[in-house]
Amino acid sequence: MSTVNSIALPFVTASMLDVERIRKDFPLLSTLVNGHPLVYLDNAATSQKPQVVIDALSDYYQEYNSNIHRGVHYLSQKATDAYEESRLRIQKFLNAERPQEIIFVRGTTEAINLVAQTLGRTSVGPGDEILVTALEHHANIVPWQMVCEEKRAVLKVVPMNDEGELDLNEFQRLLNTRTKIVAITHVSNALGTINPVNQMTQLAHRHGIPVLIDGAQAVPHMRVDVQELDCDFYAFSGHKMFGPTGIGVLYGKRKRLESMPPYQGGGDMIKSVSFEKTVYNDLPYKFEAGTPNIAGGIALGVAVDYLNGMDIHAIQSHEHDLLEYATEKCAAVPGVRIVGRAKDKASVVSFVMDHVHPHDIGTILDADGIAIRTGHHCAQPIMTRLGIPATARASFAFYNTQDEVDVLVRGLHKVNEVFGV
Amino acid sequence: MNELRALYQEVILDHNKSPRNFRRMENATSVVEGYNPLCGDHYTIYLNVVENVVKEISFQGAGCAISKASASMMSTILKGKTTEEAEQLFNQFHHLVTGTARADEDIETLGRLAAFAGVSEFPARVKCASLAWHTVHSALQGDQKVISTE
Numbered sequence: 001m002s003t004v005n006s007i008a009l010p011f012v013t014a015s016m017l018d019v020e021r022i023r024k025d026f027p028l029l030s031t032l033v034n035g036h037p038l039v040y041l042d043n044a045a046t047s048q049k050p051q052v053v054i055d056a057l058s059d060y061y062q063e064y065n066s067n068i069h070r071g072v073h074y075l076s077q078k079a080t081d082a083y084e085e086s087r088l089r090i091q092k093f094l095n096a097e098r099p100q101e102i103i104f105v106r107g108t109t110e111a112i113n114l115v116a117q118t119l120g121r122t123s124v125g126p127g128d129e130i131l132v133t134a135l136e137h138h139a140n141i142v143p144w145q146m147v148c149e150e151k152r153a154v155l156k157v158v159p160m161n162d163e164g165e166l167d168l169n170e171f172q173r174l175l176n177t178r179t180k181i182v183a184i185t186h187v188s189n190a191l192g193t194i195n196p197v198n199q200m201t202q203l204a205h206r207h208g209i210p211v212l213i214d215g216a217q218a219v220p221h222m223r224v225d226v227q228e229l230d231c232d233f234y235a236f237s238g239h240k241m242f243g244p245t246g247i248g249v250l251y252g253k254r255k256r257l258e259s260m261p262p263y264q265g266g267g268d269m270i271k272s273v274s275f276e277k278t279v280y281n282d283l284p285y286k287f288e289a290g291t292p293n294i295a296g297g298i299a300l301g302v303a304v305d306y307l308n309g310m311d312i313h314a315i316q317s318h319e320h321d322l323l324e325y326a327t328e329k330c331a332a333v334p335g336v337r338i339v340g341r342a343k344d345k346a347s348v349v350s351f352v353m354d355h356v357h358p359h360d361i362g363t364i365l366d367a368d369g370i371a372i373r374t375g376h377h378c379a380q381p382i383m384t385r386l387g388i389p390a391t392a393r394a395s396f397a398f399y400n401t402q403d404e405v406d407v408l409v410r411g412l413h414k415v416n417e418v419f420g421v
Numbered sequence: 422m423n424e425l426r427a428l429y430q431e432v433i434l435d436h437n438k439s440p441r442n443f444r445r446m447e448n449a450t451s452v453v454e455g456y457n458p459l460c461g462d463h464y465t466i467y468l469n470v471v472e473n474v475v476k477e478i479s480f481q482g483a484g485c486a487i488s489k490a491s492a493s494m495m496s497t498i499l500k501g502k503t504t505e506e507a508e509q510l511f512n513q514f515h516h517l518v519t520g521t522a523r524a525d526e527d528i529e530t531l532g533r534l535a536a537f538a539g540v541s542e543f544p545a546r547v548k549c550a551s552l553a554w555h556t557v558h559s560a561l562q563g564d565q566k567v568i569s570t571e
Contacts, residue, residue, distance in 0.1 A: 356486070358485075359485035360429075360486045367425050383461070389484075419434060
């Protein structure tokens with residue numbers, strides 16, 4: 001997987017990423033868009049999938065499609081085994097204490113809604129507070145607003161500075177006896193800021209407040225250890241970490257999950273049902289009503305295997321280089337201003353251009369096969385805080401290259417050219 | 422590059438840079454907001470309609486070059502038109518940017534608006550070009566709420 005060229009580069013001790021070889025694992029990366037090789041820089045929206053993940057999906061449907069947790073027949077047993085093995089892989093991936101703490105959901109959004117509708121609705125009352133941050137995606141704002149509205153509670157927000165870094169003093173000041181839940185993003189999708197979630201969790205725990213971390217943008221870039229973080233909940237989506245759409249994970253500490261009421265009712269989440277009384281199933285099934293996304297769950301396990309097969313330090317070093325290079329090169333294009341200059345950042349470059357709206361930037365880059373995201377990135381409060389309607393965002397994965405950054409930069413010069421700037 | 426040039430024509434870039442009738446209107450007979458939540462384009466359009474004639478039209482707001490130039494050029498075209506003529510132009514413009522104009526439809530009558538023909542090659546941008554027009558269309562129908570493209 002990783003190679004060290006000890007002859008040509010004797011001083012390189014860290015392993016290097018063989019990006020050209022890795023790119024071959026992702027069939028879509030060799031596609032042409034508008035007659036140009038695809039330059040896919042929209043990884044924060046969704047990542048591309050390696051062939052092994054695509055194969056895992058079709059293998060399930062072609063070779064052992066059947067329902068899980070019920071049948072005594074061969075196929076059902078095989079599918080159940082594959083699905084539950086995937087749960088074990090994810091448990092190890094997050095270093096969770098028990099597999100029962102891994103709840104399969106549709107994605108980060110459903111994971112957060114699950115906690116909001118169970119823990120939120122049972123532990124939050126009138127005048128209580130739920131604390132989020134200025135860097136949240138709408139998915140970690142709206143579910144809490146819904147709880148606040150129903151329970152007449154108050155949503156409090158940790159502010160950030162102009163660079164896109166949270167104000168930790170203000171965070172500490174906002175923690176109080178009325179705070180019932182702290183919900184924070186690990187990595188900002190719009191700006192790339194990596195938040196000090198470890199420290200924030202410790203601070204919240206001093207007040208006995210449970211902490212949910214939105215890890216959607218973190219898991220593709222770093223190893224996450226939920227026991228080390230000591231968070232009560234950790235949510236992420238499969239599709240941003242090279243797995244399929246429609247599958248994600250809620251990690252929750254066993255004691256928390258056991259004390260919470262079920263989220264949805266139905267099959268699989270029960271032990272016994274009568275019209276008089278239903279006995280709910282044990283974890284994790286208590287939170288997994290109905291036939292799940294079986295293929296997705298299995299393929300997510302394969303994505304975890306794929307990531308485990310790579311050197312995370314090499315990934316981080318490569319992505320850090322891409323971030324530095326892209327930041328420098330983009331900022332040097334006349335009219336470009338980088339938005340979000342946090343000291344600790346994932347490989348996300350958000351920017352605006354003088355006199356050119358991000359939407360126009362997106363269209364002009366697309367003509368050259370460059371895929372970026374433009375808009376408010378489902379984080380309108382960040383845009384409002386920074387006084388801009390939208391940004392253009394290039395977000396990198398380990399399969400991106402400096403050559404692709406060069407194509408992006410040429411595209412930005414072309415934007416200026418088209419607009420006569 | 423040619424398709425891009427067809428989209429970002431000089432006249433469009435000019436109206437984006439120096440939008441016409443870009444101001445509030447105190448004596449408006451209707452004020453309607455147009456909003457595209459996907460990209461954040463957001464305009465307020467002011468109309469002064471007297472006896473079915475658009476006496477004055479102006480707008481304010483922010484958005485991409487296509488949406489702003491479209492609002493600006495629309496404001497110059499609609500001034501003095503009857504509401505029926507405005508509705509007819511709305512339909513013609515819509516056909517133009519979606520590439521659904523009938524063979525017998527004459528885009529000559531659209532005058533400068535024909536500059537937006539290039540939009541039909543960029544389906545993702547049709548909403549940008551038509552936002553202001555949808556907003557005016559709704560205003561002429563008597564709506565006062567925020568008009569969304571979604």
